[in-house]
Amino acid sequence: MKHILQQVFRSGKFVTGFSIFMAIILIVVFYPMIITDAPLSIIGQGTFFPPGIYVSVYDSLSSTTYILNLDDATTKRITNKLNDEDRVSIKEWLVAAGIPESEIDTTDTQKLLDQWFTNYDSQKNVPGMTNAKRNYYVRLNTALKSLLSPEAAAVMQVNPLNNELEQIGTINQTDYVNVGEVANIRILPLGTDNFGRDVLTELVSATRVSLQIGFVAGIIATLIGLTLGLLAGYIGGFVDDIITFITNLFIVIPPFVLLILISFSIGQEQRGAFTIAVVIGFTSWVWTARAVRSQVISLRNRDHVNLSKLSGHSIVHIILNDILPYILSYVIMAFILQISSGILAEAGLSILGLGPRTTDVPTLGLMMNWAMIYQAHILGNWWAYMPVLVTIALITFSMNLMNTGMDQIFNPALRD
Amino acid sequence: MANTMLEVKDLSTKYVTRFNEGVYAVDRVSLKVEEGKSLGIAGESGCGKSTLALSLMGYYFPPLHYMNGDITINGNNISGLKAEDVRKTILGKEVAYIPQAAMNALNPTRKIIHFIEDVILEHEMYVTKKDIYGRAKKLFETLGLPPEVLQKYPVELSGGMKQRTVIAISVMLLPKVLIADEPSSALDVTSQKMVIKMLKHLMEAGFISSMIFITHELPLLYNVVDDIMVMYAGQIVEKGSSHEMVFDPIHPYSKGLMGSIIVPEKGLRDVKLTAIPGVPPNLKKPPAGCRFAERCRFVRPECRVTDVAMREAEHGRMYRCIIPEAELREAYAREEHKNG
Amino acid sequence: MDKEKKPYLSAKGVTKSFGFGRQKTVAVDNINLDLYEGEVISIVGESGSGKTTLSKVLLGLINQTSGDVYFQGVKRDISSQARKREYWKNIQAIFQDPFSSYNIFNKIDSVLLDCINMRGGVYFPREKKTEMMIEACSFVNLKFEELTNKYPFELSGGQMQRLMIARIFLLQPKILLADEPTSMIDACSRATILDELMHLRKEVGMTIIFITHDIGLAYYVSDNVYIMEKGRFVESGAADDVILRPKEPYTQRLINDVPKIYEEWDLSTV
């Protein structure tokens, strides 16, 4: 036993898979201890906030201001404001005004602005320009000018006594606040989803629930498959015929179709995560049962089983002591595969809208479902679905790695 | 002068048990097999023959551990190599091993032909499955196995069929050195003969250069190998040519072993076979002196004290006993005289 | 042999075939065998001739395709688990391959303990059980202290095989079916063990079926020898007749193929 474990942990594939899987488990366990927010609480008003650090503007106003004179502050500010479309428009205008195209570089903000301010003339008639376009350039010019102006912004507040607007302060371009002193900051590493929920917190929680679904489904499927496989394989005869008949029934109807039908008939409101796990478990034992059965058949005529019979042991004793240990490694492998296929099945169901009801817990499948419904993939809001995909891929990948690693050890071509 | 195919000097290996105790199953064994020669190993069961066979290949995995000694196979010193490297570079082509557990060595869920495909495909690239099938079929025929066996599962074969199948798989790649650990324990005399004939044929044709053959069936061993080595409790106690060893053993243990050969001839049933009373020493803490001392008829007080080295007898034979050859022979003659 | 006595175990027209159609193999073909109490017989035959299959049928481990087995004069009934267990109290076996005879997850002590329990020793004090195990091991030239607490894969092939024989010393069955019981035991220990076994047989009146390819051994131990070819007995009779004066060409060939020391062993005959 010790040697087998040693061997298993010496297999590169297994160790890689195991490390990835353990890392996922650790994150799932420890993350909620650090970030204690409810995973489904809606924090953002609006959909799909991009990933980043969110700093409260209101709190920034009342924080101590520090003056920093930084040379490139202005440029940065403008670079940030000036979007790509504007830049292209500026270039168009400049080209039309006769500047050689080779001299214009839309990425060099400072030079572009210099060229603009020296050349732009609202009166100048550029051939072929529509009126609307002309107005656009006027607006753009004003916006740029105000950006460049060193004027401070005024902060106003309504005076509750007379309902008048009063200036309570100014914000200069050189004013800074220390983020550490701002009372409210929120880091959203993966932004928010369509409902305005923190994607990362939701993802961690979803991973946990999905793993739980996988485990429950895996345990149920493995237990059913193992029991039926052992009985069919060892007892044979009539029992085998019945069990094989049932198994064949399940094989004729693809399990996923069955899963869809059952899920659908249970109805949205009855479908909790646990129910889904049970349903997945009850529809995916077939493969395990068949595999266990054929393993047992190759074992039941082995001489150590015969010896056990001759020693007067009961069927139960023989199955538990002389058969089960031999197929245990195999069952563990099947169990791991069941977990990962359980997770995939849940994802598949949820994408079709037949997953657990959407109100209590997130699952990886539900997150995909929401992202799809709100067209995150079309809008380019990658943070709403990519991390989910990566998580699913990592879980299944790590489990399959563990399995192949074990397979190489447990099933060498020649045993010795 | 013929090439030395396999040479081992002072090889010691041990098993480390679950309780971290050492079982010193191979103790300072030296041997040499030349090209075209075969060496037989006999000895009490549990004396370390299978362990020696495993150790000779340099293929160590827990609980078996290498302690010291040099192993040279076909000119390559392999004693320092890692198990994985040995598996890749040495096993199969240079050395092949027919395990004692041959009947239990085949994964029950695969057909015989698949094992053969695996073995060949691992070492040769450009072969078709049809080729492999043809080759396997031919080899199986020389072993008296019908070609249908290729399409069967191991559980559907009789003990002897499984054993011959494993032999076939092991020689498929024509290894330079073949180590056969009781390859005929489940074989009837006719199949045994077929196997020996095939092995001899392969050796004569030069496909297999040398062979090490372990068996308890001394008459068989006598007919198969050139030299015989007798092991006792992890050590070699005597070696010599097979004829000398069978008809003229020197060491008291070899003498006892050769005396218990059963051949089906008249009168055998009334003969009481020679038996050596007692059990071999525990290999966890082998005795300081001669390991056979406890069971030896000629034991002397000094036997139990010091380690006995191998010594030379006539014709370059070697045996491990402190009593001179002449004296032992005299004692045997006296015994024979007494028994009539 | 005393023909007045009823056979203790007999097979009447026992046939066993595996597979169907073109795959069909008839492993045991219409075998008739009468075994009297206290008799020792050997079945000798080529590999694949159906010896193991026949022994498993006799043991009730596989069902025959046709034919009947009679035990103590009546048709054997092993239709239920309880009946089977009752039957197995009388008949025991040593299997051909010691390497697959053990459950590798159990320590070897459990194999011997099972035997003691089966013979009604469940409530024996611990010391008594140990004593019995030590004695059984010494029958087969093994030291129990060296074996206790070990797993089967920590033993050599011969040690495993000897432990299987030690079981028989504990169980003392009425009938023993020994399938190549000494194939991995050195000549020296084999002689001792066979002598002990024969001794036990005399003491408890055990009936033994040896299945072996070792014709010398068959001759040494058995009263009657049966030669088996392709599922049938081709020759049978007293050991002296069959082995020293074989009539059938098949038997003659078998005996001729035995490796010899004093004569030349002719490889060209196969």
Ligand SMILES: Nc1ncnc2c1ncn2[C@@H]1O[C@H](COP(=O)(O)OP(=O)(O)OP(=O)(O)O)[C@@H](O)[C@H]1O
């Ligand atoms: N479970 C099985 N399924 C199919 N065929 C089988 C099975 N068991 C045995 N056979 C076939 O039955 C025949 C007899 O096998 P058996 O094991 O009885 O031979 P045996 O006489 O014991 O040979 P050996 O000396 O090699 O052990 C063989 O041809 C074998 O292939």
Ligand SMILES: Nc1ncnc2c1ncn2[C@@H]1O[C@H](COP(=O)(O)OP(=O)(O)OP(=O)(O)O)[C@@H](O)[C@H]1O
């Ligand atoms: N895995 C192991 N752990 C501990 N001890 C072992 C292990 N395998 C074998 N041994 C011990 O090492 C000794 C040598 O075993 P080995 O298998 O080499 O004997 P052998 O000479 O081949 O015997 P046989 O003729 O019975 O096959 C035996 O006493 C055995 O009990």
Ligand SMILES: [Mg+2]
């Ligand atoms: Mg061995």
Ligand SMILES: [Mg+2]
């Ligand atoms: Mg057999």
